[in-house]
Amino acid sequence: MTITATNANRTDTARALLAANPELTGAELGRALNVSDRCGRQLLHELNGTGEGKPARTLMLISFGYLHQPGEVPPAADRVEDVRERLRDPAAARDILDLDGLHPHVQQVVLATPGAAELIDNLIEYAELPAGPRSIAVGCSGGKHRACALIQLLGERLRGRGHRVTIEHRHAHLPRVLTPTAGGSGTAPTLDVAREPDRDGSKARRTPARAVSGFGLFGVVLVLLLIAALSSAPAPITVPLAVLAMVALIAWVLRLAPPRSRTDR
Template identity: 35%
Template sequence: MTAAPPDERGELVVVTGMTGAGRSTAAKELEDLGYFVVDNLPPSLLPDVERLVDESHGPRRSIAVVVDVRSGSFFAGLRGHLAERATPDAGGRRATLLFLDAADDVLVRRQEAARRPHPLQASGRLLDGLTRERRVLADLRAEADLLIDTSTLNVHQLTGRIAEAFGTPETTALKVVVISFGFKHGIPIDADFVADMRFLPNPHWVPELRPRTGRDPEVSAYVLSQPGAAEFLDAYVPVLTGVAEGYLRQNKRFMRVAVGCTGGKHRSVAMTEEIAARLRAAGHEAKAVHRDLGRE
């Protein structure tokens, strides 16, 4: 396989740091941002992971690996591996070393709350393990491209910092799914919002519209022209956009809006399409999905 030019290769983020400082949270956020994530990887296997990702996902796919003292003797090779990548002719992905740290008292509280021993404490105290870990990681901490102290950060704040550093406009945008459904088939259990369109007249009782669906222009025009339809949309969509902005402030990037009618064929379908269109016009990434269309 011919190597991709440097500007066409994804990034390699090496996540390391103190136990309890948020490595798992950072890895989960990177995964949400589209990175291929591998946890507890011996540094010597980094080239193999890159090769496998190149072959299965392509060289543009970014990779994040979590490397920590659990790797034992393999951990000592991380600095050398990163140093090799720093040479001009190294090739491969550009590597970023992310180091997560926190004050000892904070780390102790977090580990005690998780009821987990420190991997280096042996028969000693948890603080003894942290002290040993700091010695092992001292050089990597000094060489980190990005150091984040999570002592005063909650989960949402940490994920926000990761998104700021490694996200793109595409990966950090809110993704909204507006899903139509029929109440007779059950409400979607994973919906964040549920709206009931049964207050509108049912096209099922209009003979020429009955065989059609809410995606057909004739049915859509009929539904949207009914008394209350425009008023509902004018009031409901601004609520959704306001919530969407709040979701983004909390680093939540997925929202599901369910819109129901009796069978999920006419009213909910037409209104779902219109809500999704209005959300897109407001600048959100929104798509319409019709769960029960065709089930009648």
């Protein structure tokens, strides 16, 4: 279909065409308006900018966690950003572990990560291409912090620029995923649920062994001290043995205390 439009009504006509078919390219829009391809692309670019001239197209933004996806296959989208290696995991900030990317503090932490602001700017440029995308997905390991925060920040920026945006956080509500440690290939990732220290009694099993080894050293030194005392050994022998026995006794008492785990620190 070709429409002959004057300069006065060309923009309104182009807006109506795009509302009926948001997938029109600049060249196709130019042919429909009976103008050059260059003019059509320029007009499309203007209509894809901010303001009320934006075509009726909604951009879907998706955050997800690769470890929650079957086979770690990302959801279908026009562009998928895997930030697992691109941005460091903000979970090192212990105060955000129980929060998700919807929380302003988590967003601040993620945005301060080197490369995060540049990625958002790049995605905005991509979203505003003349033949812009209909969906963008961002994924991290669990989809709780990096991906969720980035999509939320991207959505706010795009809405501020006049875009119609729908946001879907697929895995932000799930517990944080703990990835397998090095050498643990084939081990399924586990969820970081509420942990109870020494739930399996491992500390209790380790404490007797520590106590026995500590008492062994103390016992040996004590026997030597008794032998020296009974044989009336001179002070240069008995005094060092007495000091050594005291040190061994203190070490034994310290070993009676259960060891501290990483979660106790």
